[in-house]
Amino acid sequence: MSYTLQYGQVTPYLGYLAGGAWLALQLAAIAFVIGWAIGLVCASVLEYGPRPLRWLVKAYVIFFLNTPLLVQIFFLYFALPDWGIVLGSYQAVLLGMAINAGAYLTEIQRAGFRSIRKAEVEAAETLGFSRLQIIRYVVLPHIAKVLFPPLSNQYIILTMTTSIAAIFGVEELTGRTYNINAQTFRSFEIFSIAALYYIALTLVASAALYAVGRYFFRIKGRVF
Amino acid sequence: MPHLVIDRLSANYGTAPVLQDVSLSVERGEIVSIIGPSGSGKSTLLRVLTGLLKPHAGVVHVAGTQIDYGSAAALRKVRDRFAVVFQQYNLFQNMTALRNVTIAPTIVKKRDAGEVEREARALLEKVGLSHRIEAYPDELSGGQQQRVAIARALALKPEILLLDEVTSALDPELVAEVLDTIRVLAAEGMTMLIVSHEMGFVREISSKVVFMADGKVVEVGPPSQIFDAPQTERCADFVRRILRH
Numbered sequence: 001m002s003y004t005l006q007y008g009q010v011t012p013y014l015g016y017l018a019g020g021a022w023l024a025l026q027l028a029a030i031a032f033v034i035g036w037a038i039g040l041v042c043a044s045v046l047e048y049g050p051r052p053l054r055w056l057v058k059a060y061v062i063f064f065l066n067t068p069l070l071v072q073i074f075f076l077y078f079a080l081p082d083w084g085i086v087l088g089s090y091q092a093v094l095l096g097m098a099i100n101a102g103a104y105l106t107e108i109q110r111a112g113f114r115s116i117r118k119a120e121v122e123a124a125e126t127l128g129f130s131r132l133q134i135i136r137y138v139v140l141p142h143i144a145k146v147l148f149p150p151l152s153n154q155y156i157i158l159t160m161t162t163s164i165a166a167i168f169g170v171e172e173l174t175g176r177t178y179n180i181n182a183q184t185f186r187s188f189e190i191f192s193i194a195a196l197y198y199i200a201l202t203l204v205a206s207a208a209l210y211a212v213g214r215y216f217f218r219i220k221g222r223v224f
Numbered sequence: 225m226p227h228l229v230i231d232r233l234s235a236n237y238g239t240a241p242v243l244q245d246v247s248l249s250v251e252r253g254e255i256v257s258i259i260g261p262s263g264s265g266k267s268t269l270l271r272v273l274t275g276l277l278k279p280h281a282g283v284v285h286v287a288g289t290q291i292d293y294g295s296a297a298a299l300r301k302v303r304d305r306f307a308v309v310f311q312q313y314n315l316f317q318n319m320t321a322l323r324n325v326t327i328a329p330t331i332v333k334k335r336d337a338g339e340v341e342r343e344a345r346a347l348l349e350k351v352g353l354s355h356r357i358e359a360y361p362d363e364l365s366g367g368q369q370q371r372v373a374i375a376r377a378l379a380l381k382p383e384i385l386l387l388d389e390v391t392s393a394l395d396p397e398l399v400a401e402v403l404d405t406i407r408v409l410a411a412e413g414m415t416m417l418i419v420s421h422e423m424g425f426v427r428e429i430s431s432k433v434v435f436m437a438d439g440k441v442v443e444v445g446p447p448s449q450i451f452d453a454p455q456t457e458r459c460a461d462f463v464r465r466i467l468r469h
Contacts (some may be wrong), residue, residue, distance in 0.1 A: 108372035126274045127328040127380065128303030137327065141318040217318075218360065 010189045013180045020176035028159040031097035039105025047113045064103035072096045089168035095187045112147040145217040152209040227252040227415050233282035234288045235272050241320040242268045244439045253413040258378040260436035274308045309341045309384035311389040315361040319374045322357040325379045348374040351405050360438040367398030387418045435459040
């Protein structure tokens with residue numbers, strides 16, 4: 001081991017890296033929100049939709065859960081232009097992540113729908129609740145509570161997945177780390193700092209999600 | 225005039241008949257218990273009365289007024305005449321004990337929140353849970369949950385309380401606390417229809433016992449008749465098997 005750590009050489013880049021972290025956060029958050037919406041619609045279709053639509057959604061979920069995200073984004077980025085659809089690298093990555101997350105979030109949210117307790121709904125019926133009141137006071141709070149932990153996990157996973165964007169030249173956290181490495185060759189220093197940034201991103205998110213879960217859904221868990 | 229009159233009530237699950245020509249009358253303040261083997265239609269009868277299952281034929285009168293099970297709007301009016309307590313409590317898991325009791329009067333009856341809360345606290349005290357009003361269902365024992373469920377049912381000031389095997393899911397040592405609560409209500413003159421397997425309790429509390437089998441009422445009589453001198457072979461058989469334990 002003759003390598004001497006020289007963190008001093010990379011400190012000027014901390015701000016530049018923070019910008020990358022910010023971009024990673026954006027990618028994860030936007031992909032999550034779009035994926036969540038896709039998942040909500042698709043899960044509703046799977047549970048309550050007409051058969052042909054169910055097959056379509058099923059095909060979507062099977063396809064995207066069983067092919068690598070990286071290949072999906074390559075497809076969007078390199079193959080779609082053949083049909084005249086040209087996506088920028090940021091757009092291709094964001095779209096790929098959102099569609100991919102959508103497939104996972106479909107399955108997760110379907111499980112949420114499945115978990116509705118019929119008995120509680122009947123109790124509400126016998127107490128004279130209207131349909132809308134049953135959805136608002138019984139069904140939705142229950143689904144939200146059941147779904148909160150897996151949705152949180154999915155968000156954390158998406159944060160890590162944003163590093164794929166570097167392959168397409170998007171200068172998020174990994175991309176910028178790679179750039180600095182190419183300029184300074186302080187690989188150990190800069191990649192270890194990048195790791196700390198990722199940990200910070202997920203830790204802050206975990207702590208925030210934990211607080212939300214505890215306050216709104218009485219979910220007693222631990223961040224670590 | 226009887227408080228509740230059930231006249232030739234029939235109901236089907238799909239095409240299978242589960243209630244056939246059930247007739248029964250209950251006086252005000254009377255406690256009627258329904259016993260019978262599983263699948264005999266006891267719980268189904270309660271489900272029909274509360275509107276969870278649409279009757280196929282027959283009529284129900286409460287205090288002389290016929291209940292209309294036809295439309296959803298008419299059905300909502302039925303809801304505060306009958307209140308039901310379920311075997312599995314079916315409390316709203318996302319609400320505290322207090323909220324479980326206050327929610328229906330507040331959102332269904334649109335009553336004043338402060339007044340509803342005062343009543344709910346009194347009800348929870350009556351079932352012996354004034355110290356647990358902020359607890360969530362998953363923090364309560366089965367017996368405590370069932371007592372919250374009773375308070376919730378009473379919050380709408382129902383005329384008739386329907387109890388559907390309310391102690392069947394409880395550990396033996398928790399059964400007594402729930403039965404005690406029901407005894408208090410009985411002493412206050414609440415009209416009750418009780419489906420139960422607690423034969424000792426049924427015998428003690430009921431003025432009339434209904435024996436059902438295969439969706440039909442087979443025999444009706446005072447507890448002394450049903451348990452000691454049943455008139456039908458079917459009922460005698462059931463009682464003999466049950467009381468042997």
